[in-house]
Amino acid sequence: MSTATAPRPTAAAPVKPPKPPRRPKKRRPVESGEGVYAPTVLTRLGLLAVAALSIFPLYWMIVIASTSTANAAGFPPALLPGPNLLEHLNQALTDPEANLLLGLRNSMIITGIVTFSVVLISTLGGFAFAKLKFRGSKVLMGTVLFSMMVPLQQLGIVPLYIVMVELQWLDTLQAVILPFLINGFGIFMMRQYVEQAVPDEIIEAARIDGASTIGIWWRIVLPALRPAMVVLALLTFMLNWNEFLWPFMVLSGENPTIQLAIRQLSTATWSADLSMIFTGTLISIIPIAILFVVFGRQIVSGIMEGSSK
């Protein structure tokens, strides 16, 4: 597929293939080092191998989930999907002990609320830090940056657990949700985007017209931030859908998130069935996989742009 690249003139770097992979407001459009050299055959083969290794475990999971249990174990391993996927999906979802449906529901609720909160709080804070002058803003922003660096989760897990025990909140969803409602990275990211996307003149003009600060946020900043909000929402959703440690601390097997349900499924003595375990694992991945297929472009550019700032 990619072996027949006609070497394009070096100077034509900004000319991108049909769909531009990045948003138009590129930061450094001219000096981009992208595509200086054509790849050698060895480079192509290496990339192909890495891509295959990236995909293979995911593919193999589908293979095992769709093949009969007898074929799932043994060597050489099954390498082609079998006919049993729908049957296994049905079986896994309706198994009363596996709790997969409840896990999916809980994860949806938790991740949905957390994502909404992180995006909302980050746009508010990002706007304030980017465009408003107030005493102490530098110190406060420094605190945000510091909080991004420090692994508070590991340190905070003991006291937060104690608090949840005292409040008798163990096994409740609010115990899982509350500690994750904010994210320092979100504030940081939104601050960067507001600085780029909202010119000072527009804000000043709105003030002269008598707009309040909140009104400016609602009518000017939020619309301009929409693409960035999508990216932040995607990253937050993925991160929290896959979160394990804290839910594991406070939730029991009766009221699990999907990740806890998968752990139970793969460790419980009643489910030694490999294809059933892999079916459950597949189910846990499907929501994120759909997001990745639909919004992969935004996720990739979100990761790339978030990092180089």
Added chain:
Amino acid sequence: MTTETAARAPKWRLWASKADIKATPYALVSPYFILFAVFGVFPMGYTLYASLHAWKLGGADPEYIGLDNYKFLLFEYDRFNWSVFNTLGMFIMATVPQLVVALMVANALNKRLRRPMLWRMLILAPIVTSVVAVGVIFARIWGQEYGMVNGFLELIGIDRIDWQAERWSSWIAISSMVDWRWMGYNALIFLAAMQTIPRNLYEAATVDGASPRQQFWQITVPQLKPVLIFTVFVSSVGGMTMFVEPMMFDSGRLLGGTDGQYQTTAMVLVDILRTHGNYGVSAAAGWLLFLVIGVVAAVNFLIVNRIQGNK
């Protein structure tokens, strides 16, 4: 024009707009800082308090015992020191190859490829899997009886290995999970940084007769130093708090194998807290882990900071 409008506006409106400009910024950032105080700052202090007390779930009121919890972990509870050793070992085995491969992959992605976005998405695909799912899949790939790795080893005439049994072998298996999940993510971060390197550096080097390989080591890597520092820092924090991969490798248990050969410090902490309900000792483990992370991050910074280009 501003003053004109202001002069004509009624007094209360002037006052309200002043208050708006002064106070609203704090209102906008307050949700973050209130939650941060409750769930970020308070726990740090409370952990320190708990670590200095004998305090158990459902036990008597906390009793001040100084540094005894720390002494217990460092000098009596062998699993703790071993867990620091295990965590460090797995962190190095998981991070060094991962970052080297990620650099090479980023360099390849930085070439003139067709469909660059498709390649990037393929490389990033593992990130969609949760760590639990990675653990489930890889535990089977490395399984003793039916595992794929052992199957291939047998094909080429090597005896099956019980990957869980030994320290080195379990570390390899667990590192592979970390590598697989995070390599693509780091490659994209490196790629983003590579794209900001000014092209004329390469053009000048080409004129001087430097080969692409020389250019990679003499230009690309030194230019990537800030992002390397960032990545190594993030990987240090992530690696030193490793928890789910080794837990899933031991079928979801917290003890890290028969002999604790792959029990990480985070697993020890959670085991003390959840299995034994000992607030004091687990809080001390939290602070010790925090200090270890600080030391590791500092050492890594010093190492990466030595990268220099001779352009």
